[in-house]
Amino acid sequence: MNKKELTEKAKLHLWVLCFEIGERRVGSEANRKATAYVKKVLEESGWKTEATELSVIDWKTDGAILTYNGQLFEVFSSPYSLGCSLQGELIAIHTVDQLKQADMKDKIVLLYGEITSQQIAPKNFPFWNPEEHQYIISLLERGNPKALVCATERNSAIVGGVYPFPLFEDGDFDIPSVYMKDTEGEKLLACTGQIVELESKAVRISETAFNVIARNNVETAKRIVITAHIDTKIGTPGAIDNGTGVSIVLLLAEMLKKQPPKYPIELVFFNGEDYYGVPGQVKYLKQNAGKFGDILLNINIDGVGYREGLSCFSALDIPGNMRGILQEILLNTPEIVEGLPWYQGDHSMFLQNGCPAIAVSSQWLIENIECQDITHTSKDNLSIVGYERVAECAIGIAEFVNRL
Ligand SMILES: [Zn+2]
The missing domain is CATH 3.50.30.30 (Glucose Oxidase; domain 1)
Structure with a gap:
């Protein structure tokens, strides 16, 4: 798929997630619609999926x-x-x-x-x-x-x-x-x-929510875990945070099926990054207790696709060979730059457990984190998305994973 096709697909996913579904607070019906949607798309692309049920509270x-x-x-x-x-x-x-x-x-x-x-x-x-x-x-x-x-x-x-x-x-x-x-x-x-x-x-209302996890059939070596949180804060359609991240993982699901990397791939849609109890992340930690050594790398996508500025890949604790490949990709892709390290995302959980990580985001957001008034508000809607940025990140990640 070329950039134009990927851009169009990204638009479609984002339309469903941020316009048709909208706010996806943990425990809400809309949140469950969103996890059902990604599960369906993953299965259509031929991935084996798993929905892990989480006991949560919704609130009104x-x-x-x-x-x-x-x-x-x-x-x-x-x-x-x-x-x-x-x-x-x-x-x-x-x-x-x-x-x-x-x-x-x-x-x-x-x-x-x-x-x-x-x-x-x-x-x-x-x-x-x-x-x-x-x-x-x-x-x-x-x-x-x-x-x-x-x-x-x-x-x-x-x-x-x-x-x-x-x-x-x-x-x-x-x-x-x-x-x-x-x-x-x-x-x-x-x-x-x-x-x-x-x-x-x-x-407070007792409810359920789900992590959705997809795996390819490779089971030999250490795996690459690609993550994006699917939930939003209350009161926002969560376009940049994190409809774009979810859409990129869905694009990758298609791309990595057509051109499979040699490593096992795990795609994880976390539920709870923007929720007080981070239930999806806690569940994943429990499921993988003592087994983080099986993870080669985490790529976490959060805050991508802001229409101003470029996308950025922040490499955190990655080994030399990966750094080399990343540098080449950055050199060949003027729309993606190396980002400053930042830790307020799900990649921190992997770093804390000794896994290297690449955090993918928007340069503008990372650099203006202290003065922007978009995140977690109704302003984080589709009008601020640069759809091409979304496609470029998917292409950059797919190329990186395929060259490992
Ligand atoms: Zn986020």
Whole structure:
């Protein structure tokens, strides 16, 4: 297939994933539609597939309301939080020291300023979990407040373009919480010591989701694992994050069938990269415990195809022979450049288990990670996709894998 044909196919996959299906949050019907779609395409290309069931929670809210004496404050239910309908005395906390000393029992706690500068890692998140975050969570759980109101600022480096950002996005943390803009928090500060009313119409729902894995018939040597996460955050159709990555793996499924590499290939659609519990990744880790030595290389595709700038391949801990092949491909492909190392993706899991990895993404996104306002928002839609970039990445990866 030439670049033009691949570009057209990429368009079709992206149309289905990001327009017909749209937001693919873990546990939703749309998410299951997306995994069924990739499974069907893989089988049509002749791959043996496996869908691994994951027990997850889906989450919905009909909104949240915070009032004091008739005055309304704009708040949002924290994703995956429990709902509530209650009233209590408002206290305000802005440092960890204050949190240590505060009597929070039966209060509604406004968290603002320093303590809300970074999103708190989910309680059971396996890959990145600073002690300070766990400490804040344990202080809150011990203090047992009725609910939390979190005022947050703009922070693109950590949460993409989301403002305000939810301080907690954690289905394992059971204190009901809402979040609001820092500017709204400043107004609410005037109400400390008063009785405020809070309602958050959020519900957690037990659901299922799937990892989809496909394998070719080669079973001799170490395998190459090509990965893309299929889930999105709530509120985005996830075009660049990560409809394009999913589409590239589907293109590769066709290309590598027609021109099979000599290594075993495993194509993995992970469910959960953008979800608090990363269930698909945790499941894969368990399934492969003690067996990461059988993996020659991980190629993880996430954030590819932004219409501005080029695509980039970031080589992480790869051996000399692979580096040589990669350099040749980069030399012959002006649309792909070597990228800076970055670690906020599923390739980190492979690196942590001693496997080399290549992370495929958009140069513009990696270089502007701290100032862009697209990721995890409704702006991440098909209008920002450069379809040719998607086809070029598929061609570059196929060539690399075939030359190993
Ligand atoms: Zn992503």
